[in-house]
Amino acid sequence: MDIKQKAALFAASSAAFLAAGKFAVGLVSGSMAVASSGLDSLLDVFMSAMNFLAIRKAAQPPDETHDYGHTKAENLAAVAQSLVIIFTGFVILYKAGEKFFSKATIRYSPLDLGIMVLSLVFSLIISMVLRTIGKKTDSNALQADALHYTSDLCSNSAAILAIILTYYTGKTVFDLLFAVIIGVFIILSALSILKKGSLGLMDTRISKPMEKTLLDILNRQPFPFAGFHKLRTRVSGNKIFGDLHVLFCRKLKVEEAHDRTKELEADIHHRLPAMDIVIHIEPCEEECGEDEGPCKIQQKSASIRVEG
Known part of the structure; x- marks a missing residue:
């Protein structure tokens, strides 16, 4: 009991x-x-x-x-x-x-x-x-x-x-x-x-403080994490459920993207222990080649982290 x-x-x-x-x-x-x-x-x-x-x-x-x-x-x-x-x-x-x-x-x-x-x-x-x-x-x-x-x-x-x-x-x-x-x-x-x-x-979304914590985790992820969308959450008793799509650099191997996702899940579970999160992996939408120099998304992410 x-x-x-x-x-x-x-x-x-x-x-x-x-x-x-x-x-x-x-x-x-x-x-x-x-x-x-x-x-x-x-x-x-x-x-x-x-x-x-x-x-x-x-x-x-x-x-x-x-x-x-x-x-x-x-x-x-x-x-x-x-x-x-x-x-x-x-x-x-x-x-x-x-x-x-x-x-x-x-x-x-x-x-x-x-x-x-x-x-x-x-x-x-x-x-x-x-x-x-x-x-x-x-x-x-x-x-x-x-x-x-x-x-x-x-x-x-x-x-x-x-x-x-x-x-x-x-x-x-x-x-x-x-x-x-x-x-x-x-x-x-x-x-x-x-x-x-x-x-x-009625599957109401999680509270504002919880949502702020989740967004803080997602917005502070380093490269090759390139963003996220389609975030949905709901509360059920003392459990909270969420699912979202995350973007990784398209040059990243599937196995590496999977490992990064597991790290992200662990970070979320550490800050929000009651959350059951499902993450769908997608390639970054930016088109960039090997000869185009530094990754545009990496530079953008670094700029955001410095400002934060």
């Missing part, structure tokens, strides 16, 4: 503990804010468990029917997460409205405040762990889960404020108001997850 799968299991088990506590306290006190936060934590269990399965699937190597591997499983998990979370957000809004019109009584105890403070601490720890590992491993699923737990920080803070205000003022409107705020936060965070997951499924 790799570090990404361990992180997903940690998040799922922590969320299960919190969900059980919140539901128990919410049912006893009748607090809509605590109960809605409990529903959110129950969803966290489902999402983190789904992330675990998606990450495990994405880690599987290419097979007979999946030449490029299974890395998009993480993007599918992120999209599925967002749709379920959006639905949950609207359920919370509906329940808050229903509670408001029914004029239900809400009873609070120190246990309400205690469980929400505990939830706040757990949400902070979980979001930090998922964000750190998600960025380190470039996992879309973990980063999406981290974003969701970050929204939990906001919802838990809102629930704590609702408990305090309702306790001291005796007005239940604060509890219902913050339940609405929680629902809105959940929906907004889900829309962000949906956008990121959808982009991964």
